[in-house]
Amino acid sequence: MAILDVQGVCKDFGGLRALNQVNLQVREGSVHAIIGPNGAGKSTLLNCFVGRLKPDTGSVTFNGKSLLGINPHEINQAGVARVFQTPEIFADLSLIENVKIPAFAKRDGAFRLDLWSRTDSHAEVRDHAEAVLEDVGLADKRHMHAGSLSRGDKRRLELAMCLVQDPKLLLLDEPTAGMSRADTNATIDLLQRIGERGITKIVIEHDMTVVFTLAHTISVMAQGAVIAEGEPEAIKGNPRVQEAYLGGAHL
């Protein structure tokens, strides 16, 4: 059963077709990788899922509910969380606050006027946030400014901010870009561990090790269209993929 169902999505930017009749079904509980050369439309597609962009035509259905024309915060409240290509965190706040904030959003909804209680009196939020920080290996830095973290740690923090919400669908836009080999491996480990919780994930990635280690299904995009889809082994051997994506070289 598809938790995310994308049908015939098109998006033009001033005459340039960024997405062309994209169809995509993401199975619940699976890790679905989207790969493709730069400018293939991967990030544009992701933006259509979270309400940053509105497709010109087509439909995006999540859990039986259309995601088109509703606000980003409503999409998140429906259970979609996103990790960005450049980490989007609260640089002025401490790590623990960075994680508490999404936890409050999950618990209290999109708006709640709680002016009077002390933030640290909400023990269950604090405990949950600390547990997730522990999970991603940032527990000992929890009182540091998020802005002073290394790039790899920022990505991990952003992941923690998504995980604390227990999303139904997690969108990861190049979660290992710019990371060292060791950091990349650590991230793969982490993603595999959270895979066990059954969170559906869509991963955009250039690092093929990451893709082939994690993904159950791979969609290949080129020039705004999905040109191939299948299990990793099938994709590896697909000549059209090698043509479009690798210019004929072997994987």
Added chain:
Amino acid sequence: MSAATVDTLRRGNAAASVPAGDTASSRSDHIKFAVFAIAVLTMPVWLSPIGAGYPDLVQKFAIFGIFAIGFNILFGLTGYLSFGHAAFLGVGSYAAVWSFKLLTMNVVPAMIFGVLASGVFALLIGYVSLRRTGIYFSILTLAFAQMSYNLAYSVLTPITNGETGLQLALHDPRVLDGPAEAGLPTTTLFGMETIGYPGFYVCAVMLIVAYYVAMRITRSPFGMTLRAIKSNQNRMNYTGFNTRPYTLAAFVISGMYAGLAGSLMAVVDPLAGAERMQWTASGEVVLMTILGGTGTLLGPVLGAGIIKYFENIFSAFNDQVLGRIFDFLPEVLQNLMVTLVHPFVGEGWHLTLGVVFMLIVIFLPGGVMEGIGRISARISRSRSNRSS
């Protein structure tokens, strides 16, 4: 707005490297609050050695302290820079004076009406202005404040009494007080006159309440949410927050603070004029907040106090006073010093204000509070060096 503020904050907190809202324990907050309350109530005592202990001035410290605390709830927490906050100050004053004219000279209903009126006004202006961010927001608030100011002088004269300002009159109904005796009545707190020092104590208690409420807000999930909006509004949307009602709530609360300050102005001196709404008055509260330390609890109060002190004491300096100050110097030097200092005092105190303000923004973006933080960090470092 955020990238540089980050730098500021990081520099400001370099010593502790811990954000303010996070670790401060409930206990240390309450100790600070108690110290603050005592300091405020005893202002007439400890400020008299520097010539600032008289009622007129300590009243101003308290009133503008409230104004600045409220402004900081918007600007310090959410980063939205309003250039129209004086409008709410003015609305609070008008509402309070009307309460004195129509209902009673008791200050409690006057303050309630002042706060409510400015709250409603802030809700309207905020609803429209907060649809935009950045400088567009600033200009929208400025536009609304200027409209209010201009209208107060023209078509709204029946409510504002135009250039003369709204004043008490003998024939005012004052339905709750009954007919006035001879002469204009004074403001009261359930029968006790509230001018002079009693007036100050009304303001001081309100300042303490205002500080306490601001402290609770800062430490609450709401306050943390506001700081997160300042830090990265984009992330907030993808984190499931509807940010508009949060910023609107902050705007309204901050407008109500301004309304309270405005009504207290009417409490200590029952008249209201449109000049309170001019954009320069909005600019002044920005200066106070920055000078003291944006985003801190105490900073805005300090900033308000410093500016009002300069305004009242500094501007009274003249050449004779200066001559006495530099009396210890040889006459040539004395005259030289008087000539050099002259443009900065008396009529020229605004020049000093401008210079000090520029220096603060350039070198000490965290304001006086950052300065205090740096100094105390240095002291504790040298102390720990000595002990090791």
Added chain:
Amino acid sequence: MDALVLQALNGLDKGGAYALIALGLTLIFGTLGVVNFAHGALFMLGAFCAVTMQKILTLSKQIEDTSVTFFKAFKEVPYLEIWLGDTGRMLIDYSVPIAILLTIPFMLLVGLVMERGLVQFFYKRSHAEQILVTFGLAIVIQEIIKSVFGANPIPTPAPDVVSGSADVGAWIGFGDGLYYPYWRLIYLGFSLTIIGAVFAFLRFTTFGMVVRAGMQDRETVGLLGIDVQRRFTIVFGIAAVVAGLAGMMYTPILPPDYHMGMDFLVLSFVVVVVGGMGSLEGAVLAGFLLGILQSFASMNEVKAIIPGIDQIIVYLVAVVVLQVRPRGLLGRRGVMEG
């Protein structure tokens, strides 16, 4: 109909001043990314260049007044009149236009010093901090002017020849009764000339092309190995000169005082925002538009229908425009919204 034309003309000269200030603000914002709250102070400094020139030209000497015979009387006679006679008198009469000799170099100097001495340190800081520091500078500048020239407006008349009114009605075939001060016409022509010159400079010179490219995409232009920074410094100087000239020429219309800069600044910022931050055409368009609207709103017929509209029209337009077109009339997406 006559009244409408007259109001339109009235709006155009004020609109010209708004447009010139807004143009400079936009140039600075577009190239340097800096919100300059001291731009009104530059306008005011230009006006005081005219005052200074007038003071210099009328430097006087006390000589015995021979027309008074009862006692020994003295009168002040300007040196120029003593040395050059009628020519001297004429020079004094023309002190406002002559002030251009002072205004251009002085404003250029002020602009360069301001950019090198202060503004350059604020490129990387937030717009709020830029606003605050330039706001502080504006206070400092206006207080200095106040302590030198006093707090009262200083009359600086236009030359005698153009002090009357032109029969505009006859020129455009509307019949009698449509008189309009010469100097305001001159101001309108002057502002259009300056606007034209700035646009031509940006369009037809290499320097201007680099600046325009830099306004579009600063980093790329920097990567081309062009010293964008130095050019942008010069742009700041140009913007200062434009504001200064606008202020200098405005003195016969409005006797300058120390806070005229702030008054114009607030309106000019509204103009810039209505036009769209970063759009030069938008700044000019909105400047004239708001000038004319303000002038129409102050007609008695209009005020009779909507009382007080003249007091708020500019701000009201700003609010409406920003609700309908979030980035102003001609603004680009993503500018100044952080």
